[in-house]
Amino acid sequence: MCGIIGYCGPKSAEKVLIEGLKRLEYRGYDSAGICVILDGKLVLAKRKGKIRDLQAHLPRTLAGNCGIGHTRWATHGEVNDTNAHPHADCTVRIAVVHNGIIENFATLKDRLISEGHSFASETDSEVIAHLVEKYYAGDLEEAVKKALSLIKGTYGIVCLHADQPDLLVGARHGSPLVLGIGDGEMFLASDVTAIISHTKQVVYLEDGEVVSLSSRDYRTTDLHDQEIEKKVEHISWELEEIEKAGFSHFMEKEIFEQPESIKRAMRGRLDFEEATAHLGGLNMSTRDLLNVERVRIVAAGTSLHAGMVGMYLLESVARIPCTVEISSELRYRNPIVERNTLHFVVSQSGETADTLYAMRELQRKGATVLGICNVVGSTIARETDGGVYIHSGPEIAVASTKAFTSQITVFYLFTLLLSRMRDMSFEAGQEFIQNLQSIPAKIETVLSRSKAIEGLAKKYCEYQDFLFLGRGINYPVAMEGALKLKEISYIHAEGYSAAELKHGPIALIGEDTPSLFLVPDDALRDKVISNLKEVKSRGGRVIAVAVEGDEVIAEIADDVIEVPRVKECFYPLVMVIPLQLLAYYCAVQLGRDVDQPRNLAKSVTVE
Ligand code: M6R
Numbered sequence: 001m002c003g004i005i006g007y008c009g010p011k012s013a014e015k016v017l018i019e020g021l022k023r024l025e026y027r028g029y030d031s032a033g034i035c036v037i038l039d040g041k042l043v044l045a046k047r048k049g050k051i052r053d054l055q056a057h058l059p060r061t062l063a064g065n066c067g068i069g070h071t072r073w074a075t076h077g078e079v080n081d082t083n084a085h086p087h088a089d090c091t092v093r094i095a096v097v098h099n100g101i102i103e104n105f106a107t108l109k110d111r112l113i114s115e116g117h118s119f120a121s122e123t124d125s126e127v128i129a130h131l132v133e134k135y136y137a138g139d140l141e142e143a144v145k146k147a148l149s150l151i152k153g154t155y156g157i158v159c160l161h162a163d164q165p166d167l168l169v170g171a172r173h174g175s176p177l178v179l180g181i182g183d184g185e186m187f188l189a190s191d192v193t194a195i196i197s198h199t200k201q202v203v204y205l206e207d208g209e210v211v212s213l214s215s216r217d218y219r220t221t222d223l224h225d226q227e228i229e230k231k232v233e234h235i236s237w238e239l240e241e242i243e244k245a246g247f248s249h250f251m252e253k254e255i256f257e258q259p260e261s262i263k264r265a266m267r268g269r270l271d272f273e274e275a276t277a278h279l280g281g282l283n284m285s286t287r288d289l290l291n292v293e294r295v296r297i298v299a300a301g302t303s304l305h306a307g308m309v310g311m312y313l314l315e316s317v318a319r320i321p322c323t324v325e326i327s328s329e330l331r332y333r334n335p336i337v338e339r340n341t342l343h344f345v346v347s348q349s350g351e352t353a354d355t356l357y358a359m360r361e362l363q364r365k366g367a368t369v370l371g372i373c374n375v376v377g378s379t380i381a382r383e384t385d386g387g388v389y390i391h392s393g394p395e396i397a398v399a400s401t402k403a404f405t406s407q408i409t410v411f412y413l414f415t416l417l418l419s420r421m422r423d424m425s426f427e428a429g430q431e432f433i434q435n436l437q438s439i440p441a442k443i444e445t446v447l448s449r450s451k452a453i454e455g456l457a458k459k460y461c462e463y464q465d466f467l468f469l470g471r472g473i474n475y476p477v478a479m480e481g482a483l484k485l486k487e488i489s490y491i492h493a494e495g496y497s498a499a500e501l502k503h504g505p506i507a508l509i510g511e512d513t514p515s516l517f518l519v520p521d522d523a524l525r526d527k528v529i530s531n532l533k534e535v536k537s538r539g540g541r542v543i544a545v546a547v548e549g550d551e552v553i554a555e556i557a558d559d560v561i562e563v564p565r566v567k568e569c570f571y572p573l574v575m576v577i578p579l580q581l582l583a584y585y586c587a588v589q590l591g592r593d594v595d596q597p598r599n600l601a602k603s604v605t606v607e
Contacts, residue, residue, distance in 0.1 A: 002085075002099040002601075003027040003071040004177065005194045006158040006168045009185025009215040013037075013067035014058065016187075020194035021051045021069045023242060026250075026396050026595065026602045027190065028073025031084035034058075035095040036067035037165045042095050046084035050596075065215070066165050068158045068188075070097035073601040076105070077122030087126040089133035090117055093162045094140075096132065098125035099175040099190055100154030101606055108150060124153075132159055141212045144169045145223050148210075154353075154605070158188050171210040171223075175605055176351055176379060179203040179211055179218060181232065186213040191375070192235055193242050193394060200235040204377045233377065241393045249594045251397035251488070255580050256447055259440035261402040262573070264391040265409040266436065275429025276420040277413040282370055283386030290421055292342045295322040298330055298362070299346035300354050300604070302400040302483060303372075303407060307346045308476035309572045310411035316473070317432075317569060318418040328354035328607065330361070337365040344370050348395055348403035349603035350378020357607070359383065372410050374403050388414070397595045398602050399488050401580045404480060405443075405573055412436050412570075435567040439574065442564040446577040449562070450585075453578055456543060456559055457585030463514055466493035467505060468579070470518035471528050477572045478518055481579030488587040488597045498531040509540040516579070519546045519553055520563075520571040532556060545578050 003024025007016040017034045025032075032054045033046030043062055047054040051071065070085035077083040086095040102108070105124035108131065113119065117130045131147035132140070140161045148155070154174030160167065170177050170188040180187030180195035180202050187195040188211070192202055203220070205211060209228060211220045220228045247253035254261075269277050282289075295314050297307035307324045314322040325335075327345070331354065337343075345359045350373040359369050359380060371380050371387030374395060381387060390406035416436075420429045460466075466485055470478035479495030486493045496505055498517065509515070517532050519525060529552065535542055536556055544557035547565045554560050561578040563571075587594045 002073050002190065003194065004068070004097050004099055004156060004158055004188065004190040006068045006097075006170065006188035007185070008066045008166055008168055008213060009182060010065060011185065013064050014062040016198070017067050017069035018051065018055060019197065020189060021071050023193045024190065025051055025071050026398060028071050028601045029596045030072055030074050030079040031081070032069070032071040033084045033086055034067055034069040035086040035088070035160070036062050036064035037160060037162055038062065038064040040162055040165070042088060042092055042162045044086060044088060044092070044095065046081050046086070048080050048084065064165070066160065066168065068095060068097045068160055068168065075101055075606055076124040083121045083123050085125060087121060087123060087129045089129040091133065094129050094132050094136065094159065096125065096129045096157055096159045098128055099156040099605065100173070102127060102151055102155065103153040104151065128155070128157060128159070136161065140164055140167060141169050141210065144171060145210060145225070148173070149223060156190055166214045167212065169210065169212050170205070172205045173207045177205045179205065179213065181218070185215050186218060188213070193396070196235060196242065197239050201232055202235060203230045203232055237393055242396060248588070249397065249584070251399050251401060251584055251594050254395055254397055254402045255577070255584060257393070258402050258405050258577065259443045259447070261392045261406050262409050262440050262443070264393070265406040266413065267391070269413050270433050270437070272430060272433055275426045275433065277417040279388050279413060279417060281386055281388050286421065289418060291340050292320065292418070293340040294338065295320055295342050295344065297322065297324045297344045297346060298327045298355060298358050299324075300327050300352055302404050302480060303346040303348060303355070305476040305480040305483070306404050306407035306411070307344070308479070309408050309473060310344070312473040312476075313411050313415045313569060314418070317424070318415045319423060320418060327352070327358035331358040335362065335365070337362060337367040341367070342370065343367045344372055345380055345384065346372045346407055347378075347380050348374045348400055348407070350375045350380040351603045351605050352380075353605050353607050356380055356383070372407055374406070396602070398597055398600050399484055399583070404576065408572055409436070435570055439566065439570060442566055442574050443577055445564050446574055450581055453561060453581040454585040456561070457582055457589050459559070460514055460543070461489065461491070461586040461589040463512065464492060465508065465513045466491055467508065467513060467515040468493060468495040469498040469501065469515055469528075469531065470495075470575070471498050471524040472522065473569060474518040474520060474571055474575055477575045477579065480576055481516060481583070484580055484583035485586060487600065488583055488594055489590055489592055490598070491586060498528050501531050501534065506534065506538070509535050509538045511539055511541070514541040514543060516543045516545065516582075517557070518575050519544050519550070520568070520575065521547045521550070521565065522568045522571065529553070529556070545575055
């Protein structure tokens with residue numbers, strides 16, 4: 001949540017900061033600001049709205065070479081120019097950008113006010129600038145460390161001082177910060193997307209670490225001034241991956257990337273000869289895996305829905321008892337960690353606070369926790385005991401699409417691995433692999449029907465309410481379809497098990513509330529058809545996602561989206577595609593801000 005960028009080097013800081021903020025805008029986009037050191041003074045520009053609003057109001061004289069920038073997702077204080085970052089001290093000599101939440105800010109603020117400091121904003125972040133002011137005696141790093149030692153909460157910060165035109169001090173505790181090492185220039189950012197166009201050499205800061213940098217050099221220490229040697233890492237992905245490549249929106253691009261991203265999630269991990277999967281990152285021996293008696297999956301949002309699909313798979317195919325829990329709920333219910341239970345946390349960003357804290361709570365209680373993450377080097381990826389990267393490439397749209405299908409793909413791999421250690425025969429393992437490998441081509445087929453789905457979006461986008469209904473392994477897909485629609489089109493939608501309709505939601509059915517039914521040709525098909533008929537007989541409109549050539553469905557549904565036939569347990573991967581497209585086209589049709597829907601941000605790093 002919120003994006004940070006800092007720059008020291010020969011280029012125009014303004015240009016680097018604005019470009020970086022545009023790439024970070026998906027992290028938070030209610031206001032933005034930059035601060036540049038110019039002729040021994042700080043020039044600050046802050047604006048409510050998008051980066052383009054800030055750009056339209058930049059002062060003419062911003063020609064410095066060292067500066068910081070921030071794009072905000074508000075937590076403390078309303079969305080306005082004043083509450084936008086950077087925040088300055090009383091003398092406007094020090095400025096800071098901050099991600100995270102300072103829990104004891106009210107106490108610190110009262111104390112600082114009683115000492116004569118005056119505050120401009122309602123934010124928690126501003127206390128950092130005043131604390132640094134209080135402790136500054138010529139050494140910015142020292143002042144920052146003293147200030148941070150008083151802070152309770154989470155932070156990723158970057159701070160500068162007007163007297164030090166080639167110095168930035170950054171620190172992290174709970175909010176990511178990465179150092180970018182260029183040729184005669186240095187960067188700090190909340191994630192690498194902001195700096196990848198300048199450098200691929202990066203250093204990920206850990207909690208409790210502080211970095212001081214100039215355009216040529218950097219030094220990493222802890223809060224007690226102990227030097228820390230850091231590994232320089234190389235970013236493997238390319239700039240094109242964070243550009244739209246001719247698509248209108250990142251979400252559209254990411255939906256269409258799925259045949260490829262699913263292949264990437266499988267690449268090098270399937271072993272046809274042995275009819276199994278290899279997931280080296282799990283850090284578990286065969287014996288460890290054989291000892292697994294239960295699996296618990298913990299996640300939020302779309303990742304939670306992927307975890308639910310994983311649960312159905314693990315139970316029905318690998319025959320391992322499995323539960324799925326909302327991370328924010330698990331954390332506060334004093335969870336019981338049973339022996340021989342393997343835990344998975346699933347998170348695209350690897351930074352979701354609810355999931356991260358749930359993971360730490362589980363680890364505190366002795367659980368082995370594995371991660372299924374996309375962002376390499378993210379906090380969850382680093383703190384888990386092992387795990388699997390989904391290798392989707394950067395997912396920029398706030399609405400998660402390709403990460404969902406890749407997370408599920410990893411669950412197929414894990415299911416295969418466990419199943420082959422237990423009851424699954426060699427032949428069944430090979431058949432499982434073939435079925436999984438056939439999915440990307442089937443998704444291509446669904447994507448080739450996008451025009452028809454766009455047509456349906458035009459027909460249905462004016463409705464205010466929607467129900468999404470599925471059963472079994474496709475029930476979480478229904479939930480995911482509803483989440484996608486409400487998140488980006490702001491149409492109210494609920495996902496239910498089709499069987500639950502009669503226990504309440506059916507009261508909503510009428511001409512004004514269409515239902516979308518997922519009707520694969522699986523064991524529950526007849527039951528879903530009965531539910532569908534119950535809706536039709538009450539005057540409800542029905543869109544069905546059904547298997548190609550299903551004449552029964554064609555007869556009873558108002559509209560049908562066809563998907564290719566696949567083996568039962570693989571339907572989630574093909575069924576979710578039309579739902580993503582429907583949500584996307586509805587949002588476009590309604591003129592919504594598809595990639596940056598209101599009130600949301602890509603990674604939710606606050607509780
Ligand atoms: O990064 P994570 O996967 O941990 O994020 C979890 C949710 O915040 C995320 O999936 C959210 O629900 C998406 N915006 C859904 O599209």
